[in-house]
Amino acid sequence: MKIRVLIVDDIQHVREELKRLLLLEDDMEVVGEAADGEEAIRLTEKLAPDVVLMDVGLPRMDGLEATETICARFLKTGVVIISIHGEQEYIRRAMAAGAGEYLVKPFTAEELVEAVRRVWDRTQRLQTVLVHAEEEKAAGGERREVAEGKVLVFAGSKGGVGKSTIACNLAVLMALRSKKVCLVDMDLSGGDVPFFFNLERGPGLSDLAYEEELNAEVLEGYLVRHASGVAILRAGESVGEFYLPPGMIKRLLEILCNSFQYILIDLPAFIIPAMEEVFSLADKIVVVGRGDPPGLRRIKLDLDFFQRQGYQSDLLPLINQPYEDGLDRGVVEKALGRKLAAVLPPDPRTCHTALSRGKPVILEARGSRFSRALEDWVNALIGEEVKKGFWARLFGR
Missing domain, CATH: 3.40.50.300 (P-loop containing nucleotide triphosphate hydrolases)
Incomplete structure (x- = not known):
């Protein structure tokens, strides 16, 4: 099974370069491209990618806002943020929006594909946790609210x-x-x-x-x-x-x-x-x-x-x-x-x-x-x- 990736960047040649790097990997495929945050959300809903490569500086809706929406609505999709900013405050804002990884430009091909794999692995683990929760709920009804302590x-x-x-x-x-x-x-x-x-x-x-x-x-x-x-x-x-x-x-x-x-x-x-x-x-x-x-x-x-x-x-x-x-x-x-x-x-x-x-x-x-x-x-x-x-x-x- 290949990792399905959606690339989001407002610059076409950047999208092409990211696509070229990912296509070299046998376990990855690029399923779509978007040029702004609003398009990224629409394509995430339509294509159900495993991972979104999200640039921060996007027109119409910036990458952080789009990331927050995607992470809240599509639990089976993880996000890797790509940015020229490496300051801790930017990283915190990205992680607060729900991003699983944060890459600072310039980065190597190895750093890119490893970030994609880590985010994909985490979303798979999350799905396992959610399945266990649903099974437990079906078997024993709703868990009780926090009590006693x-x-x-x-x-x-x-x-x-x-x-x-x-x-x-x-x-x-x-x-x-x-x-x-x-x-x-x-x-x-x-x-x-x-x-x-x-x-x-x-x-x-x-x-x-x-x-x-x-x-x-x-x-x-x-x-x-x-x-x-x-x-x-x-x-x-x-x-x-x-x-x-x-x-x-x-x-x-x-x-x-x-x-x-x-x-x-x-x-x-x-x-x-x-x-x-x-x-x-x-x-x-x-x-x-x-x-x-x-x-x-x-x-x-x-x-x-x-x-x-x-x-x-x-x-x-x-x-x-x-x-x-x-x-x-x-x-x-x-x-x-x-x-x-x-x-x-x-x-x-x-x-x-x-x-x-x-x-x-x-x-x-x-x-x-x-x-x-x-x-x-x-x-x-x-x-x-x-x-x-x-x-x-x-x-x-």
């Missing part, structure tokens, strides 16, 4: 605000309270969670995406158990690859919620479409930001976005203070239109020291300002009655 998502469109620090330390605090906790690093662009636990990068979410079947036994092979009691699913060794098959996040959470009481998910600032279903499955969405004016504006924008999308989860704005300047909590809550879940005090030296030693702050400096404030919040979050903590004593509440 509580899913906490740490989100925020601004990077560098401390989402990973908070998620990692909160996971340890819950484990210290004898809760069964799993921490999922969903930052496929970086995956920094291992550094907080003195772990190396290793197999994780991006690698799990290529398993033919996702079940509890397969997942267990990817979890790392930390001495604190936290189970960790790393971003994976293939950090930089933004491929997650449709429905994977839901299936992952179904499995985790059968084994853990709390599942904490550390999201990147840059969200790809396949990750978005995590919001509808979350019990709480913790929106993290800074307490300065630009940070508060960003939190407000994030909260408004989640509300417009109609997510039913509890939205919990959390401020991670960068400065010692005071914060008028009442004014901030009025501006945001909801109560703050917590305000964590600035404690950069403690956090930096703990990170450099590969330890969560909670274990490295249990009595620090940051640790005590976080403990007060987790007590309220999991409903445990304890004596008043740091912020309660500070504000007399």
Whole structure:
């Protein structure tokens, strides 16, 4: 069986050169050519190619927009983006649109055909996963919704605000309270969670995406158990690859919620479409930001976005203070239109020291300002009655 390829480029001689390179391969055939994004979508629907070679700079509809439409509508078709731009931001945008590979001009014939084969192989694996899902559905009816375990998502469109620090330390605090906790690093662009636990990068979410079947036994092979009691699913060794098959996040959470009481998910600032279903499955969405004016504006924008999308989860704005300047909590809550879940005090030296030693702050400096404030919040979050903590004593509440 040959790999059926559709070539999309607005320059005819480029299309001819790509066609010539592919025709040299015994396992490939070019089934069509398109000169713009709209034509690419029409021909994808008509010809059902296995792989689309998509140039970015196209008339009428650019390659990224066409890629997003094709990947959303035609699950049996993969896309290889071709571009003169090699900057990371362009690559991220392409992968977010659903592309399986990204080639920067100029590239060799070998790089081209290997990219086509990799994308074709991934789409074949995806079809296997979807067939298994349909068979399971037919045999046992609809899978139940996520239940039992509580899913906490740490989100925020601004990077560098401390989402990973908070998620990692909160996971340890819950484990210290004898809760069964799993921490999922969903930052496929970086995956920094291992550094907080003195772990190396290793197999994780991006690698799990290529398993033919996702079940509890397969997942267990990817979890790392930390001495604190936290189970960790790393971003994976293939950090930089933004491929997650449709429905994977839901299936992952179904499995985790059968084994853990709390599942904490550390999201990147840059969200790809396949990750978005995590919001509808979350019990709480913790929106993290800074307490300065630009940070508060960003939190407000994030909260408004989640509300417009109609997510039913509890939205919990959390401020991670960068400065010692005071914060008028009442004014901030009025501006945001909801109560703050917590305000964590600035404690950069403690956090930096703990990170450099590969330890969560909670274990490295249990009595620090940051640790005590976080403990007060987790007590309220999991409903445990304890004596008043740091912020309660500070504000007399």
